[in-house]
Amino acid sequence: xxxxxxxxxxxxxxxxxxxxxxxxxxxxxxxxxxxxxxxxxxxxxxxxxxxxxxxxxxxxxxxxxxxxxxxxxxxxxxxxxxxxxxxxxxxxxxxxxxxxxxxxxxxxxxxxxxxxxxxxxxxxxxxxxxxxxxxxxxxxxxxxxxxxxxxxxxxxxxxxxxxxxxxxxxxxxxxxxxxxxxxxxxxxxxxxxxxxxxxxxxxxxxxxxxxxxxxxxxxxxxxxxxxxxxxxxxxxxxxxxxxxxxxxxxxxxxxxxxxxxxxxxxxxxxxxxxxxxxxxxxxxxxxxxxxxxxxxxxxxxxxxxxxxxxxxxxxxxxxxxxxxxxxxxxxxxxxxxxxxx
Amino acid sequence: xxxxxxxxxxxxxxxxxxxxxxxxxxxxxxxxxxxxxxxxxxxxxxxxxxxxxxxxxxxxxxxxxxxxxxxxxxxxxxxxxxxxxxxxxxxxxxxxxxxxxxxxxxxxxxxxxxxxxxxxxxxxxxxxxxxxxxxxxxxxxxxxxxxxxxxxxxxxxxxxxxxxxxxxxxxxxxxxxxxxxxxxxxxxxxxxxxxxxxxxxxxxxxxxxxxxxxxxxxxxxxxxxxxxxxxxxxxxxxxxxxxxxxxxxxxxxxxxxxxxxxxxxxxxxxxxxxxxxxxxxxxxxxxxxxxxxxxxxxxxxxxxxxxxxxxxxxxxxxxxxxxxxxxxxxxxxxxxxxxxx
DNA sequence: TTGTATGCGTTATCAC
DNA sequence: GTGATAACGCATACAA
Numbered sequence: 001x002x003x004x005x006x007x008x009x010x011x012x013x014x015x016x017x018x019x020x021x022x023x024x025x026x027x028x029x030x031x032x033x034x035x036x037x038x039x040x041x042x043x044x045x046x047x048x049x050x051x052x053x054x055x056x057x058x059x060x061x062x063x064x065x066x067x068x069x070x071x072x073x074x075x076x077x078x079x080x081x082x083x084x085x086x087x088x089x090x091x092x093x094x095x096x097x098x099x100x101x102x103x104x105x106x107x108x109x110x111x112x113x114x115x116x117x118x119x120x121x122x123x124x125x126x127x128x129x130x131x132x133x134x135x136x137x138x139x140x141x142x143x144x145x146x147x148x149x150x151x152x153x154x155x156x157x158x159x160x161x162x163x164x165x166x167x168x169x170x171x172x173x174x175x176x177x178x179x180x181x182x183x184x185x186x187x188x189x190x191x192x193x194x195x196x197x198x199x200x201x202x203x204x205x206x207x208x209x210x211x212x213x214x215x216x217x218x219x220x221x222x223x224x225x226x227x228x229x230x231x232x233x234x235x236x237x238x239x240x241x242x243x244x245x246x247x248x249x250x251x252x253x254x255x256x257x258x259x260x261x262x263x264x265x266x267x268x269x270x271x272x273x274x275x276x277x278x279x280x281x282x283x284x285x286x287x288x289x290x291x292x293x294x295x296x297x298x299x300x301x302x303x304x305x306x307x308x309x310x311x312x313x314x315x316x317x318x319x320x321x322x323x324x325x326x327x328x329x330x331x332x333x334x335x336x337x338x339x340x341x
Numbered sequence: 342x343x344x345x346x347x348x349x350x351x352x353x354x355x356x357x358x359x360x361x362x363x364x365x366x367x368x369x370x371x372x373x374x375x376x377x378x379x380x381x382x383x384x385x386x387x388x389x390x391x392x393x394x395x396x397x398x399x400x401x402x403x404x405x406x407x408x409x410x411x412x413x414x415x416x417x418x419x420x421x422x423x424x425x426x427x428x429x430x431x432x433x434x435x436x437x438x439x440x441x442x443x444x445x446x447x448x449x450x451x452x453x454x455x456x457x458x459x460x461x462x463x464x465x466x467x468x469x470x471x472x473x474x475x476x477x478x479x480x481x482x483x484x485x486x487x488x489x490x491x492x493x494x495x496x497x498x499x500x501x502x503x504x505x506x507x508x509x510x511x512x513x514x515x516x517x518x519x520x521x522x523x524x525x526x527x528x529x530x531x532x533x534x535x536x537x538x539x540x541x542x543x544x545x546x547x548x549x550x551x552x553x554x555x556x557x558x559x560x561x562x563x564x565x566x567x568x569x570x571x572x573x574x575x576x577x578x579x580x581x582x583x584x585x586x587x588x589x590x591x592x593x594x595x596x597x598x599x600x601x602x603x604x605x606x607x608x609x610x611x612x613x614x615x616x617x618x619x620x621x622x623x624x625x626x627x628x629x630x631x632x633x634x635x636x637x638x639x640x641x642x643x644x645x646x647x648x649x650x651x652x653x654x655x656x657x658x659x660x661x662x663x664x665x666x667x668x669x670x671x672x673x674x675x676x677x678x679x680x681x682x
Numbered sequence: 683t684t685g686t687a688t689g690c691g692t693t694a695t696c697a698c
Numbered sequence: 699g700t701g702a703t704a705a706c707g708c709a710t711a712c713a714a
Contacts, residue, residue, distance in 0.1 A: 007691055018701045023693065031699065053458040055691035058399045059706060072424060079420035083413060086441050095459070097436055100427050117394040118436070220624050251625065258627050265606040283561050284592065286599050286627040348707055359685045364709060372683065396707035400690055686713075694705075 006049045015043045026051070057119075062315065066307065067115035067123040068098045069108060069130075076279040077294070078126065081145065084300030085124060092308050094121075101127035112138070121314070122307045125152075128189075141310035141322070143303045148188045153310070153326045155303040156190040162292040162332040163197025166246050166274045169290070169334060171205055173272045173341045175244030178202055178209040179234060181256075182248035183216050191248075194276065198246060216252060227255045243271055250275035250282040253289050257339065261286050273339035288337035298330050347390045356384045367392070398460075403656065407648065408456035408464040409439045410449060410471075417620040418635070419467065422486065425641030426465060433649050435462075442468035453479070462655070463648045466493075469530075482651035482663070484644045489529045494651070496644040496669045497531040503633040503673040504538025507587050507615045510631070510675060512546055514613045514682045516585030519543055519550040520575060522597075523589035524557050532589075535617065539587060557593060568596045584612055591616035591623040594630050598680060602627050614680035629678035640671050 008022040015022075017040065024031050025040045032040070043049075057063045073079045086096060097118055099111035108129045115123065122141040128148065135142050136151040144154040163180075170178055180198040185191055195211065202209035212230065217223045234243060247253035253275030260271055267273065267287055275282050278293030306326055313320065349363040356363075358381070365372050366381045373381070384390075398404045414420045427437060438459055440452035449470045456464065463482040469489065476483050477492040485495040504521075511519055521539040526532055536552065543550035553571065558564045575584060588594035594616030601612055608614065608628055616623050619634030647667055654661065 005691090009691080019692080020694095020701055020703095021699085024700085027693080033699070036699085050454075051458045052460065052691060053455075054395065054399050054404065054460050056693075058395050058690085058708095059692040059694080061693095061706075063395065073414065073420045073427075074424060076417070076420075079414045079417075079424075083415060083420075083441060086414075086439060089440065095438055095455075098427060098439065099430065100424060113391075114394075114436075117392045119393065119395050220621075254625055258625075261627060280561075281622060281625055284595055284599075284622055286602060346707090350707080360708075361686080361710085362684060365684085368709080374683070377683085393707060397709075399692090399706085400708040401710085402690075684714085686711105688711085689709085690707105692706090694703100696701100696703085698699105698701080 005052065006047045007052070010047060011040065011043050011049060014047060015039055061119070063119040063121055064094050065118055065120040066094045066096050066304075067112075067118075067120040068096050069101055069111055069115075069123070069125050069127040070098065071101045071103070071127050073100065076281075077277055077296070080296045081126065081300055084297045085304060088301060088304040092304055094304070094308070101129055103129060105129045116140075122311045124303055124307060141307055141314065143307045143310075145299060145303055146190050148186070149190070149325075149327060150188065151325070153306060153322075154190070155299050155306060155328045155330065157294045157299065158329040158331045159191050159193030160197040160200075161329075162276065162294075162334075163194040163246070164201050165332070165334040166276070166290075166292050167198050167201040167244075168205075169336070169340055170244030170246060170272055170274060171201070171207055173244060174242060175272055176208065176241035177238050178207055178244040178246065179212060179238075180209070180246045180248075181212045181216070181230060181252065184213045194248065216248070220255075223252065223255050224259075227252065227259055231256065231259050240270075242269070245271065245273045247273070247275050250277045250279045250289060250291055253291070253339075254281045254285045257285055257287060257289060267339060272341070278333075278335055282335075282337070287339055290337045290340040291335050293333045293335045295330050295332060302328055302330060346393065347388045348393070351388060352381065352384050352390060355388060356380055402460075404460040404462055405435050406456075406459055406461040407435045407437050407645075408453075408459075408461040409437050410442055410452055410456075410464070410466050410468040411439065412442045412444070412468050414441065417622075418618055418637070421637045422467065422641055425638045426645060428638075429642060429645040433645055435645070435649070442470055444470060446470045457481075463652045465644055465648060482648055482655065484648045484651075486640060486644055487531050489527070490531070490666075490668065491529065492666070494647060494663075494667045495531070496640050496647065496671065498635045498640065499670040499672045500532050500534030501538040501541075502534075502670075503617065503635075503675075504535040504587070505542050506673070506675040507617070507631075507633050508539050508542040508585075509546075510677065510681055511585030511587060511613055511615060512542070512548055514585060515583060516613055517549065517582035518579050519548055519585040519587065520553060520579075521550070521587045521589075522553045522557070522571060522593065525554045535589065557589070561596075564593060564596050565600075568593065568600055572597065572600050581611075583610070586612065586614045588614070588616050591618045591620045591630060591632055594632070594680075595622045595626045598626055598628060598630060608680060613682070619674075619676055623676075623678070628680055631678045631681040632676050634674045634676045636671050636673060643669055643671060 008019040011022045012019045029037055070078050097115055101108050124143050126145045132149055132151040142152045144152050146156050216226045253273055257273055260267055275289050275291040278291045282289040282291045349360040352363045353360045370378055411419050411423055438456055442449050465484050467486045473490055473492040483493045485493050487497050557567045594614055598614055601608055616630050616632040619632045623630040623632045
């Protein structure tokens with residue numbers, strides 16, 4: 001097909017310029033006469049030149065690569081986040097080298113080394129395995145999204161505010177008792193804010209509430225079994241009162257809704273329900289589920305924007321080392337659908 | 342943090358070997374004495390060496406990059422496919438450079454050029470915008486997944502077989518009339534096989550059927566409106582007979598199921614329903630939906646496996662140009678859940 | 683088993 | 699405005 005690639009040397013020979021001039025044509029065209037620009041442009045056409053970014057990177061040290069380590073793409077949240085991050089290419093021009101975490105620190109460390117070997121200029125991390133202190137030691141700008149971030153920058157959903165909004169809505173719906181169902185999240189993870197937001201709001205408003213923290217299973221079957229059991233527990237413990245259920249995410253909310261709906265053929269007034277994430281399932285449920293919508297597009301953009309700032313600083317002749325960490329919060333939006341009034 | 346990077350030259354100086362020997366330590370360690378291996382290993386530790394793959398790639402011309410152009414990550418099918426492709430890293434070692442298509446030929450051409458500039462060794466394409474003839478002209482191995490593939494290799498779901506299985510199940514369920522609802526897919530796209538499979542099976546089994554091909558909308562609202570209208574049409578046209586509905590995908594099937602379920606509080610015996618894809622929504626529906634499961638993991642693995650074979654061939658001293666295109670089909674699996682007997 | 687010399691395709695630093 | 703030359707960090711003949 002195409003034999004050996006055309007290089008600046010070929011173009012230089014063809015045009016009787018030097019390689020330097022060809023290089024300048026690409027990096028500082030105005031330093032050439034218009035006429036010579038045209039000559040070179042024509043030569044590029046004639047020889048069918050294809051630029052070699054690897055050589056360019058190698059020569060100037062700017063890889064324009066950003067590394068990503070993300071837990072999986074099975075969960076819509078992560079898939080959409082990656083989607084939005086990839087979309088920043090058109091604005092910032094950085095390419096992404098992506099690894100999915102195997103929830104195994106050693107494997108992730110290997111991926112990290114591989115990324116570093118490719119001279120990534122910065123990194124966005126969503127995986128939880130490697131501690132932020134270890135990450136900070138890499139010596140490149142790093143931005144975390146929804147994970148422990150004690151020693152690195154981060155952009156997160158304002159989980160606390162989201163929980164306050166959701167809890168407040170359930171209170172406005174005149175629920176007698178509020179129940180928050182979640183798994184046992186660590187306190188240093190941003191999403192722990194959902195629990196704090198729920199508790200604070202309930203206490204402040206002096207409303208009866210219960211916090212249920214337990215393993216909710218991983219497979220659909222396990223989740224279903226858990227929700228089934230929790231439904232039995234809740235209906236037995238709180239009969240004849242209006243129950244406001246705040247689930248940790250939309251998948252759990254949907255599972256719970258299905259259990260209730262199958263039993264009553266509707267969502268009885270006795271139950272109000274709210275999820276978290278605004279994932280597709282919340283809108284496609286048998287009854288569209290009210291939820292807290294994370295602004296994934298904004299989070300992705302803020303993360304890349306912050307990262308680009310940090311990477312740019314590092315490219316300067318006398319880069320100031322980053323002094324204070326940045327932890328940015330993005331406010332979520334309450335989405336009222338049919339499982340709340 | 343870390344000043345300038347350690348290179349082979351530094352290690353060579355430190356150990357009194359030559360750069361060549363250091364290089365060999367990495368690429369052919371057995372050619373060194375065990376003792377010298379240890380000396381170098383120690384030096385690597387002492388100096389905290391970090392390998393530079395960019396330099397390596399540049400020197401030997403093997404980028405170990407595979408390019409991907411994929412429509413989006415919003416649809417679960419694409420997200421999971423990308424997930425599975427990324428997972429092949431552990432087996433094949435290729436890194437991926439990924440772009441999401443903007444459904445704009447010019448934008449996609451730009452991405453393609455960018456990928457080529459990074460000297461990708463091969464490419465997996467799921468985007469539809471660029472014709473396969475143009476892609477074939479790139480001069481690198483390319484494997485298509487579920488798109489027009491006249492001039493390039495491909496790995497696809499056996500859509501025809503999937504449709505045959507689904508249609509047969511509906512027939513086995515004693516449906517009086519079979520209805521396939523799909524959008525107007527082009528005949529040169531693999532998923533058109535679903536339509537052929539449906540029609541052929543119905544004709545062969547001499548069963549009453551109807552093929553509904555129309556724009557089904559893109560937003561959840563549009564889809565819901567379409568399904569609502571189709572439901573009215575179907576119930577009016579086929580009253581008092583058992584209707585077997587074969588929807589083009591699980592999202593559509595779920596929307597239709599919700600409409601039926603909200604109306605009757607159950608899925609009446611008069612309706613049997615089957616979707617396509619085995620996406621999460623099919624299992625999380627108010628009634629778990631029967632569906633045709635695409636073996637995304639297998640497709641991804643086959644695609645990479647094929648691509649690796651082609652890329653390897655090209656690295657040989659006298660590579661044979663690929664003679665015949667490979668078009669591989671992966672059989673889907675029928676998943677019987679609660680919307681069929 | 684180890685070393686020398688050269689090449690990979692750009693950019694960067696000086697010259698002119 | 700343009701050119702010669704030296705990096706950049708590693709791989710690979712070819713020697714020894």
